[in-house]
Amino acid sequence: MNDNGRDADPTRGDAPTFSPLYRQIKGLITRGLQAGDWKPGEAIPSETELAARFGVSQGTVRKAIDELAAENLVVRRQGRGTFVATHHEERAQFRFLRLRRDGGGDPGPMDSRILECRRLRAPVEVARLLQLRAGEAVVFIRRLLSFESRPTVLDDIWLPGALFRGLTAERLAASVGPLYGLFESEFGVRMIRASESIRAVAADPEVAVRLSVIPGRPLLQVERVTFTYEDRPVEVRRGLYVTEQFHYFNELG
Amino acid sequence: MNDNGRDADPTRGDAPTFSPLYRQIKGLITRGLQAGDWKPGEAIPSETELAARFGVSQGTVRKAIDELAAENLVVRRQGRGTFVATHHEERAQFRFLRLRRDGGGDPGPMDSRILECRRLRAPVEVARLLQLRAGEAVVFIRRLLSFESRPTVLDDIWLPGALFRGLTAERLAASVGPLYGLFESEFGVRMIRASESIRAVAADPEVAVRLSVIPGRPLLQVERVTFTYEDRPVEVRRGLYVTEQFHYFNELG
DNA sequence: TAGTGGTCTAGACCACCGT
DNA sequence: CGGTGGTCTAGACCACTAA
Numbered sequence: 001m002n003d004n005g006r007d008a009d010p011t012r013g014d015a016p017t018f019s020p021l022y023r024q025i026k027g028l029i030t031r032g033l034q035a036g037d038w039k040p041g042e043a044i045p046s047e048t049e050l051a052a053r054f055g056v057s058q059g060t061v062r063k064a065i066d067e068l069a070a071e072n073l074v075v076r077r078q079g080r081g082t083f084v085a086t087h088h089e090e091r092a093q094f095r096f097l098r099l100r101r102d103g104g105g106d107p108g109p110m111d112s113r114i115l116e117c118r119r120l121r122a123p124v125e126v127a128r129l130l131q132l133r134a135g136e137a138v139v140f141i142r143r144l145l146s147f148e149s150r151p152t153v154l155d156d157i158w159l160p161g162a163l164f165r166g167l168t169a170e171r172l173a174a175s176v177g178p179l180y181g182l183f184e185s186e187f188g189v190r191m192i193r194a195s196e197s198i199r200a201v202a203a204d205p206e207v208a209v210r211l212s213v214i215p216g217r218p219l220l221q222v223e224r225v226t227f228t229y230e231d232r233p234v235e236v237r238r239g240l241y242v243t244e245q246f247h248y249f250n251e252l253g
Numbered sequence: 254m255n256d257n258g259r260d261a262d263p264t265r266g267d268a269p270t271f272s273p274l275y276r277q278i279k280g281l282i283t284r285g286l287q288a289g290d291w292k293p294g295e296a297i298p299s300e301t302e303l304a305a306r307f308g309v310s311q312g313t314v315r316k317a318i319d320e321l322a323a324e325n326l327v328v329r330r331q332g333r334g335t336f337v338a339t340h341h342e343e344r345a346q347f348r349f350l351r352l353r354r355d356g357g358g359d360p361g362p363m364d365s366r367i368l369e370c371r372r373l374r375a376p377v378e379v380a381r382l383l384q385l386r387a388g389e390a391v392v393f394i395r396r397l398l399s400f401e402s403r404p405t406v407l408d409d410i411w412l413p414g415a416l417f418r419g420l421t422a423e424r425l426a427a428s429v430g431p432l433y434g435l436f437e438s439e440f441g442v443r444m445i446r447a448s449e450s451i452r453a454v455a456a457d458p459e460v461a462v463r464l465s466v467i468p469g470r471p472l473l474q475v476e477r478v479t480f481t482y483e484d485r486p487v488e489v490r491r492g493l494y495v496t497e498q499f500h501y502f503n504e505l506g
Numbered sequence: 507t508a509g510t511g512g513t514c515t516a517g518a519c520c521a522c523c524g525t
Numbered sequence: 526c527g528g529t530g531g532t533c534t535a536g537a538c539c540a541c542t543a544a
Binding site: 271296299300301317318329330331332333334335 | 528529531539540
């Protein structure tokens with residue numbers, strides 16, 4: 001391990017790029033996370049333990065974990081250890097839902113209602129985004145989010161059928177907490193990052209009914225593709241947001 | 254400097270919070286940036302030089318600069334040095350303009366046309382956001398961004414009058430490159446970060462004419478407050494985006 | 507008190523850039 | 526080649542948590 005090797009992943013077609021030791025260590029730890037060596041919410045081995053195991057210095061392991069923490073794969077807690085990130089407990093799921101009350105601060109308690117959940121053949125656009133073959137099976141979910149019994153977000157969600165076998169409306173209704181928490185503990189699919197494309201659209205009649213707005217009303221359309229380890233897309237989502245008392249919030253660093 | 258002091262800034266009302274050495278060093282470097290010790294685009298002193306100057310180890314300076322680089326205040330270039338970030342050269346100003354072509358990739362060459370530039374008393378809402386007294390002077394700018402001669406973004410911009418004394422329509426028209434580049438080199442105001450609130454709205458008649466759309470058409474409304482050092486707000490901006498062939502792009506980490 | 511992450515140091519060496 | 530940032534090490538000590 002100490003020969004400071006070049007190119008930890010020679011399968012990539014890039015130039016013979018150099019990979020520092022801490023990045024290789026990061027890769028090893030990531031593989032452990034992916035393989036489920038430690039479950040979400042559990043602690044991973046201590047930095048010294050990992051350093052010994054991999055035969056490198058503690059500072060090198062530290063730098064690897066620094067990056068994992070920056071990517072939210074792992075959470076450090078001083079004096080306690082380093083823990084596998086989870087979509088449960090994790091205070092506020094507002095990491096992925098960027099909706100804020102106009103006054104500022106997060107919207108209050110959220111009510112989620114499943115309107116539909118069935119299997120179908122992936123529409124071409126969805127298949128493309130999920131990197132599936134055209135017509136492959138997907139799970140389709142339609143749900144409505146309300147705040148203070150005010151319908152606010154109508155979400156259409158597509159998931160690869162192969163990864164979400166037993167997913168039914170009953171299972172969704174029975175579950176509490178965030179959807180991504182369910183996906184994580186019931187299907188072993190961890191959502192890591194996402195990219196969103198946002199547009200303004202007019203409410204069509206069907207949507208208008210669901211969201212209790214006048215047809216033609218401007219809505220925020222948020223198209224999301226969500227990725228798990230190794231940048232594999234595992235969810236496509238199209239949300240329509242009523243932005244009367246709420247807005248989509250973003251920070252530009 | 255080596256007594257590992259507590260609370261570098263005792264004026265804050267917070268708990269007697271502990272401030273590690275590297276953070277104090279970061280503060281010193283930040284003050285240097287703010288004071289203009291090194292101009293945008295120039296190199297700051299080397300890590301070893303700064304370490305000697307502050308009487309700490311090079312690793313400590315390094316960690317300070319790590320954070321500054323993460324906040325985009327500074328840019329590292331291996332083998333060359335560390336440079337003060339600038340809104341000029343800096344490849345692509347798409348750090349603050351999150352507009353993308355629907356096919357993917359950035360919109361092509363941008364045409365900016367100044368429609369208005371005058372001084373006025375700050376509207377209450379703008380005054381509040383800029384932390385000015387009600388009625389204080391602000392510079393108001395209205396401009397239109399077009400891509401391939403297709404009007405796409407209508408921006409209303411408010412700036413504190415005190416900071417932007419000689420700013421006129423002529424000066425704006427004469428300048429090339431991004432607005433924030435002009436603000437930086439002509440007025441010494443560096444935009445560091447911003448927060449945006451996004452809604453869907455209907456085009457009112459006046460706006461519709463400017464953007465060549467039918468009145469009532471849904472538009473993306475992007476309200477931005479931009480900050481300089483020490484989180485001082487120095488710009489309020491309200492943009493209306495036509496999202497037919499473009500969209501607002503966002504990454505969720 | 508023992509164990510964990512967090513800070514700091516001093517020194518070695520590597521990768522990259524300009525001259 | 527010399528100078529810069531980038532990596533890696535080994536060891537010391539501090540801050541926090543839980544038993």
